[in-house]
Amino acid sequence: MARHLKLLVQRWSSRVFSVEVDAAPRYFGVREQLRGEPVPPDVFSEVQKQDRCYSLLVCSGDRVTGDRFHWELRDRLQTQLPPGSGLRSMSSFIPDQKGSLLKGYFLQSQAGNSSLIEDILTDLEQRNPVLVCSYSQSEDGQQWTQCLWYQSEENPVRFCVVPSETPKHHPSVLNMINSDVFYSLEEACDVLKQCGDIIPETRSVLGMLPSSLDARRKPDFPVIVIEGLDATGKTTLTESLRDSLGATLLRSPPQCLSAWRGRFDREPPLIRRAFYAVGNYITAEQINQEASKSPVIVDRFWHSTAAYAIATAVTGPVSNLPHEGAEVYRWPGDLLQPSLVILLTLDPEERKRRLRSRGLMKTDEEEELDHNKLFRLRVEEAYRRIGGPACTALDASPSADLVLQQALLLIRAKCHL
Numbered sequence: 001m002a003r004h005l006k007l008l009v010q011r012w013s014s015r016v017f018s019v020e021v022d023a024a025p026r027y028f029g030v031r032e033q034l035r036g037e038p039v040p041p042d043v044f045s046e047v048q049k050q051d052r053c054y055s056l057l058v059c060s061g062d063r064v065t066g067d068r069f070h071w072e073l074r075d076r077l078q079t080q081l082p083p084g085s086g087l088r089s090m091s092s093f094i095p096d097q098k099g100s101l102l103k104g105y106f107l108q109s110q111a112g113n114s115s116l117i118e119d120i121l122t123d124l125e126q127r128n129p130v131l132v133c134s135y136s137q138s139e140d141g142q143q144w145t146q147c148l149w150y151q152s153e154e155n156p157v158r159f160c161v162v163p164s165e166t167p168k169h170h171p172s173v174l175n176m177i178n179s180d181v182f183y184s185l186e187e188a189c190d191v192l193k194q195c196g197d198i199i200p201e202t203r204s205v206l207g208m209l210p211s212s213l214d215a216r217r218k219p220d221f222p223v224i225v226i227e228g229l230d231a232t233g234k235t236t237l238t239e240s241l242r243d244s245l246g247a248t249l250l251r252s253p254p255q256c257l258s259a260w261r262g263r264f265d266r267e268p269p270l271i272r273r274a275f276y277a278v279g280n281y282i283t284a285e286q287i288n289q290e291a292s293k294s295p296v297i298v299d300r301f302w303h304s305t306a307a308y309a310i311a312t313a314v315t316g317p318v319s320n321l322p323h324e325g326a327e328v329y330r331w332p333g334d335l336l337q338p339s340l341v342i343l344l345t346l347d348p349e350e351r352k353r354r355l356r357s358r359g360l361m362k363t364d365e366e367e368e369l370d371h372n373k374l375f376r377l378r379v380e381e382a383y384r385r386i387g388g389p390a391c392t393a394l395d396a397s398p399s400a401d402l403v404l405q406q407a408l409l410l411i412r413a414k415c416h417l
């Protein structure tokens with residue numbers, strides 16, 4: 001067994017497992033010997049006596065390969081597994097230990113399907129960096145035990161499954177920095193460089209980067225970023241501001257990346273977020289050039305990149321977000337800071353009405369904003385928590401002209417235009 005897998009198994013009992021049930025993680029651990037009363041964790045409670053459960057953890061040493069495999073694995077399992085396998089997201093982590101998160105899936109095999117499922121798992125384990133464990137119920141139905149899948153036929157080492165306390169942080173928070181949110185151009189470029197062979201387009205994206213960047217250069221004219229969920233009126237307002245202020249209008253991701261955006265939107269979070277992070281630095285360079293001649297208006301920038309990434313990485317209610325003031329909400333040290341960031345806020349029903357009347361195709365994340373209220377609330381709250389500069393909220397529900405007048409008041413007050 002690879003060295004990092006051996007280490008993982010040795011530290012089994014310090015790890016916590018989380019399984020997603022109804023968009024909220026349930027936590028459990030394993031112990032070599034059971035202490036106290038055996039209480040089956042609720043994720044096992046619907047499983048029949050003769051059924052088994054399995055967990056699959058992606059254990060690739062290389063994070064780009066690992067993340068892509070984890071992403072593809074869901075599709076593979078969804079198409080191959082028989083109905084009723086109850087496929088769920090799961091993870092394994094050491095509480096409070098940054099970088100300790102491993103992602104995977106949890107499933108159950110009903111008695112009639114067991115040989116089909118075991119064939120699928122055997123094939124997966126033989127060909128891929130995945131660690132499979134199986135879970136079975138004791139005779140009296142009171143206890144679940146876990147053992148490594150490849151050992152289960154020979155002399156298996158069994159661990160007792162026990163419920164675990166809810167950790168201080170949502171598990172995804174442990175691996176968020178430089179996996180979901182990048183705090184330097186170098187970190188984001190590292191990820192894209194590693195993808196060069198599998199996604200040839202990355203070379204063209206990296207080729208758009210300027211040879212040098214100076215985040216400390218102070219622009220001569222104000223730089224105003226307009227942020228908000230889709231259909232809150234960013235395009236409408238940014239175009240009006242450009243005309244009213246005689247400003248230059250830019251956007252992030254910049255126009256020069258549009259040919260490759262769809263390609264990166266189909267990639268797992270690590271690669272997708274690295275693409276958007278790099279896009280911000282290309283826009284920053286364009287801002288630097290234009291802000292020596294006129295005010296600059298920017299349609300989306302860093303707040304969008306970080307807020308969507310943070311809100312997607314965690315699941316469940318807003319309370320699962322990293323706490324206010326946490327490191328993930330800081331501004332990257334090497335990225336140009338705008339003079340003002342205006343966040344357009346809108347009642348969800350009015351936003352839906354505008355989306356419907358616009359009638360354009362929606363991206364997966366836009367669909368999610370529509371259907372998943374918790375996701376929308378997490379994005380909005382993450383926007384508010386990101387600092388350096390923090391957003392100034394502006395109610396976008398009045399007419400387009402009134403919103404423009406309010407935005408101009410804010411800009412004149414803050415940027416002395």
Ligand SMILES: Nc1ncnc2c1ncn2[C@@H]1O[C@H](COP(=O)(O)OP(=O)(O)OP(=O)(O)O)[C@@H](O)[C@H]1O
Binds near residue numbers: 231358
């Ligand atoms: N203040 C307003 N009152 C009523 N309708 C508006 C207002 N502002 C914009 N709209 C309309 O709402 C729709 C969405 O606006 P817009 O395209 O400007 O939003 P957006 O935030 O740029 O969206 P996206 O991020 O998806 O590109 C458009 O049909 C637009 O005409």
Ligand SMILES: Nc1ccn([C@@H]2O[C@H](COP(=O)(O)O)[C@@H](O)[C@H]2O)c(=O)n1
Binds near residue numbers: 276300
């Ligand atoms: N600076 C940015 C801009 C956008 N994103 C991601 O794109 C999606 C929204 O883009 P629209 O063109 O529909 O406005 C959103 O889901 C973000 O994930 C980003 O990350 N950074």
